[in-house]
């Protein structure tokens with residue numbers, strides 16, 4: 308199997324696209340004609356430039372409105388094809404994609420189209436070229452790969468074949484099993500794209516919302532399995548029309564593309580077993596069992612502030628690093644590290660971003676395999692020479708340049724807390740507040756980064772995403788989704804800010820980048836927890852009384868219960884599974900905060916319905932303007 312990507316999938320001019328594609332490790336490209344037309348070099352020079360990047364031109368595309376035309380348009384279309392064949396010879400491309408005719412002039416008829424393709428195949432063969440036929444989902448007469456295949460079959464010419472594109476098949480809900488009986492040698496090329504499920508016009512959906520396999524909701528894995536079942540072993544190419552990608556960073560979009568293809572081929576083999584056409588198998592997606600620690604990079608002043616917050620939340624100072632200026636604050640299974648060291652990664656993170664979460668430790672089944680998979684999927688390994696008595700714990704770069712450490716239950720990693728840290732004897736025992744474990748970590752990023760991080764987590768780990776929700780901030784939208792494992796022991800929410808005036812956008816701007824913005828901690832009895840916290844000076848975020856009036860109306864809550872909620876600043880939600888209680892801390896620094904939650908029954912969400920009221924309250928507290936400043 309070879310990998311490819313259409314130039315249209317990447318931003319920049321042709322040269323920028325090629326270097327990003329080559330650096331990401333693709334074998335070749337589909338040249339999108341407009342990318343060539345907009346470029347200033349001759350066809351021969353463009354061909355050379357592609358090959359100088361170590362890439363091949365796997366496909367030239369698209370050629371439109373070809374089949375089924377009445378005369379005299381038919382003759383003109385053949386003349387136009389000959390001109391493009393000239394161009395292909397100069398470029399050094401031997402396969403052209405012909406997409407199904409959308410012209411109102413097209414006459415339709417399987418045999419008429421087949422005759423046109425037979426003739427075109429003859430003309431292409433004279434030049435050693437091949438033509439591939441693709442059914443656009445919105446083609447005038449042909450909009451289904453099964454009909455396109457019937458035309459190719461009847462054209463019965465060795466230089467005429469079928470091109471399959473997952474979007475066109477899956478967007479129309481066409482059963483992919485119909486692909487399995489197509490002979491592999493008649494499939495000339497395969498294009499892959501995913502897309503979020505949105506009910507809209509097919510053409511608009513395709514041209515603006517496609518994304519990489521695994522980033523959307525289509526069963527691209529099922530499609531790919533069907534293609535491979537034919538014995539097809541040639542190019543799998545990403546053809547992604549996406550507005551965000553057109554404006555994104557060429558290098559990171561290309562890397563996401565490569566990651567998505569590797570992950571897809573791995574997913575196929577997890578269902579079907581080893582497939583000869585595919586490259587080496589990866590270790591399985593890592594099973595995350597929970598969060599082992601969250602580490603903050605802090606200076607002296609912020610450290611004192613955080614210590615005050617953690618104490619108010621019922622954490623106790625449990626241990627100190629044997630060699631470095633790092634303290635462990637603990638409650639239940641939750642470990643929070645405060646790193647004030649003047650050397651190493653935490654310190655550089657502090658210099659660049661200010662105080663904040665710089666490192667998250669994940670507990671998972673096998674950290675060696677997790678690292679191997681992450682590497683194979685293009686994650687950046689993080690290495691820092693361990694100091695005396697320190698363990699080398701596998702780690703990679705995560706969101707905003709932060710670190711993700713992988714800790715498993717095997718020696719010596721499982722003993723890291725005893726090996727590297729010394730327990731601190733509490734002078735006066737602290738009454739714990741009943742916070743048992745970490746519920747979720749909310750990471751804030753620019754909205755344009757969300758697909759990247761969603762793919763990052765879901766390809767490295769055995770996790771899945773929830774549908775994306777729009778959360779309303781008075782100054783704009785924040786897109787939100789969760790990455791979760793099956794038992795809920797691992798939950799990250801990704802929040803994408805569309806502008807800097809939202810609370811999330813402000814946080815990114817002030818911290819110079821994406822980072823964890825809040826940490827939610829679980830209690831088994833939120834009111835008991837709050838009673839303890841009150842004695843420790845914890846002041847919850849004040850929520851508008853109007854919120855509670857509406858809550859009463861929405862859920863039919865009785866007055867006593869409502870009074871209990873509002874008196875303690877607790878927000879409430881309910882789903883089919885159960886109930887959700889949440890309370891927020893004051894915000895800290897430029898908008899970091901803690902949340903305390905209780906899940907009763909099987910509540911599976913994150914209280915998204917409450918987020919706008921929480922955000923408005925936080926903005927009042929931070930005195931951020933709710934409206935754009937002019």
Ligand SMILES: O=C(O)c1ccc(O)c(O)c1
Pocket residue numbers: 368369404406441443472498513514546
């Ligand atoms: O949107 C289009 O016109 C278009 C063109 C070529 C393709 O391969 C395709 O899938 C869509």
Ligand SMILES: [Mg+2]
Pocket residue numbers: 441472498546
């Ligand atoms: Mg296509």
